[in-house]
Amino acid sequence: MLDRAATEAVAKNEATRPVRFRGAGFVPASSRYGGWIALALVIAIWQAAGSAGLVNALFLPTPAAIVRAIYQLAVSGALWQHLSASLLRIGVGWLLGTAAGVVVGFAIGLSRLARSVGITFISALFPIPKIALLPLLILWLGIGEEPKIATIALGVFFSTAISVYSGVDAVPRNLIRMAQSFNVPFATIVRKVIWPGALPAILAGFRITASVALLLVVSAEMIGAQYGIGAFVLQAGNLMQTDQLLAGVVILSVFGLVVGKVIGWLETRLLHWR
Amino acid sequence: MDLIASHITHRFGDLAVLDDVSFTVGAGEVVAIVGPSGCGKSTLLSILGGLLQPTSGAPELRGAPPADSLNPLTFVFQDFALLPWATVEENVEFPLLHTRLSAAQRRALVDDALRRTGLTDFRATYPKQLSGGMRQRVGISRALAVKPAILLMDEPLSALDSQTRELLMEDFVRLLADGGMGAVYVTHNLEEAARLADRIVVLSRRPGRIREVMTVPMTRAARGEASAREKLLALQNQIWSLIRNEAIDAEREVQHA
Numbered sequence: 001m002l003d004r005a006a007t008e009a010v011a012k013n014e015a016t017r018p019v020r021f022r023g024a025g026f027v028p029a030s031s032r033y034g035g036w037i038a039l040a041l042v043i044a045i046w047q048a049a050g051s052a053g054l055v056n057a058l059f060l061p062t063p064a065a066i067v068r069a070i071y072q073l074a075v076s077g078a079l080w081q082h083l084s085a086s087l088l089r090i091g092v093g094w095l096l097g098t099a100a101g102v103v104v105g106f107a108i109g110l111s112r113l114a115r116s117v118g119i120t121f122i123s124a125l126f127p128i129p130k131i132a133l134l135p136l137l138i139l140w141l142g143i144g145e146e147p148k149i150a151t152i153a154l155g156v157f158f159s160t161a162i163s164v165y166s167g168v169d170a171v172p173r174n175l176i177r178m179a180q181s182f183n184v185p186f187a188t189i190v191r192k193v194i195w196p197g198a199l200p201a202i203l204a205g206f207r208i209t210a211s212v213a214l215l216l217v218v219s220a221e222m223i224g225a226q227y228g229i230g231a232f233v234l235q236a237g238n239l240m241q242t243d244q245l246l247a248g249v250v251i252l253s254v255f256g257l258v259v260g261k262v263i264g265w266l267e268t269r270l271l272h273w274r
Numbered sequence: 275m276d277l278i279a280s281h282i283t284h285r286f287g288d289l290a291v292l293d294d295v296s297f298t299v300g301a302g303e304v305v306a307i308v309g310p311s312g313c314g315k316s317t318l319l320s321i322l323g324g325l326l327q328p329t330s331g332a333p334e335l336r337g338a339p340p341a342d343s344l345n346p347l348t349f350v351f352q353d354f355a356l357l358p359w360a361t362v363e364e365n366v367e368f369p370l371l372h373t374r375l376s377a378a379q380r381r382a383l384v385d386d387a388l389r390r391t392g393l394t395d396f397r398a399t400y401p402k403q404l405s406g407g408m409r410q411r412v413g414i415s416r417a418l419a420v421k422p423a424i425l426l427m428d429e430p431l432s433a434l435d436s437q438t439r440e441l442l443m444e445d446f447v448r449l450l451a452d453g454g455m456g457a458v459y460v461t462h463n464l465e466e467a468a469r470l471a472d473r474i475v476v477l478s479r480r481p482g483r484i485r486e487v488m489t490v491p492m493t494r495a496a497r498g499e500a501s502a503r504e505k506l507l508a509l510q511n512q513i514w515s516l517i518r519n520e521a522i523d524a525e526r527e528v529q530h531a
Contacts, residue, residue, distance in 0.1 A: 179369075181325060184368075274358070
């Protein structure tokens with residue numbers, strides 16, 4: 001006891017030092033403006049290199065030249081002509097593919113028979129690059145809009161079906177058993193338990209299918225279209241108009257960003273309970 | 275209305291879980307089911323509530339449920355089973371949505387259930403905003419809203435801290451006090467069983483068989499008194515002596531699994 005008191009007295013007379021903080025880093029967070037500053041920096045360096053003649057404008061036009069090209073496209077009306085053609089194909093193709101994918105995904109998630117049949121077909125057909133089917137679809141549906149829309153719809157369908165049945169599978173079984181224990185009918189369980197429970201996975205699937213639709217519309221338009229961003233980019237490439245080509249690429253990028261923002265907004269509105 | 279477990283046997287594949295379990299829960303009676311880990315207590319409750327088909331035997335009902343009961347056998351779940359996207363009020367109303375009740379009637383039932391569980395001020399909150407105890411109160415409130423004849427409670431307090439357990443136990447005692455509602459209370463906590471049950475069914479290690487059915491020798495109201503504490507403790511010790519060795523074996527079996 002005395003020894004301990006003596007030790008404590010000695011210890012109290014010693015100078016203190018702070019415990020070193022060792023818990024920094026490894027946090028999956030980003031700074032608010034970091035990304036924008038980095039983007040602005042890259043564009044500034046790119047512009048400076050182009051203006052100083054360090055980069056050949058034929059191979060890599062400056063950002064200012066790309067902006068000018070977009071402006072001219074907008075003023076001439078060509079931008080809207082190409083963009084509207086692409087948007088129509090994406091819109092119709094995405095809606096058709098999503099509607100079919102949601103129906104089939106729910107069927108697989110809810111029915112043992114549909115699961116056995118559906119998963120076999122999806123496993124066999126999902127890995128096929130859908131753009132490879134475009135020639136066949138042209139043969140079947142003609143050379144109009146239909147094969148391009150069908151290509152997009154097919155690409156969207158498989159990803160949607162997979163995300164929907166995965167979402168249905170991920171709904172906690174205890175919630176379904178709870179509903180059954182109250183004799184809640186099947187349709188109400190689907191509407192009130194399974195649908196909201198699967199919604200996070202379905203919305204995550206929408207992000208993927210929006211990118212798939214964008215990829216396929218460009219590919220399909222490059223193969224057989226007069227108007228559309230894909231056709232425009234291909235045409236600009238053939239004519240070595242790289243500023244126009246990159247203008248098309250920037251428009252695609254902006255479209256992707258806008259779709260991402262819309263889905264983000266939907267997630268905030270519909271999944272506020274998370 | 276009586277709930278009868280009639281020669282219930284259940285297997286999960288090669289694993290025998292329950293073996294010829296029979297007992298009756300009378301109207302307004304609270305029966306606790308205790309036993310070592312893995313003895314099939316929760317499986318038995320699922321079978322009694324119609325959520326699981328037994329391999330043989332059957333759960334049966336005798337007599338009519340109360341006229342106003344919307345769901346005579348109603349579960350209170352260990353993990354609460356609340357819809358995370360629904361508010362407290364919506365969760366409590368959920369089992370009423372498919373009934374023929376009008377919106378006003380549903381509202382009255384929800385209001386009453388929320389009041390009885392002290393949740394009136396929390397009706398617009400989401401489950402993630404509530405503590406574990408409050409979430410279980412929502413689960414209880416949801417069960418009360420359908421006016422059950424028998425509550426099927428699957429370790430309803432095991433996910434909660436000891437203080438919250440104590441508070442909810444007081445709520446259970448109060449809710450079951452008038453004898454209008456019976457309960458099957460599955461628990462591994464012998465104190466909870468002794469405080470709440472009229473009878474305690476002691477199951478053996480897996481496959482669960484009935485080792486003993488013990489009657490708690492006093493009314494629930496009397497168990498709050500200081501003089502009752504010793505008797506309840508003796509009862510708990512008696513049950514523990516019945517299952518202690520098997521509980522040790524069961525624990526080792528789980529660890530080696």
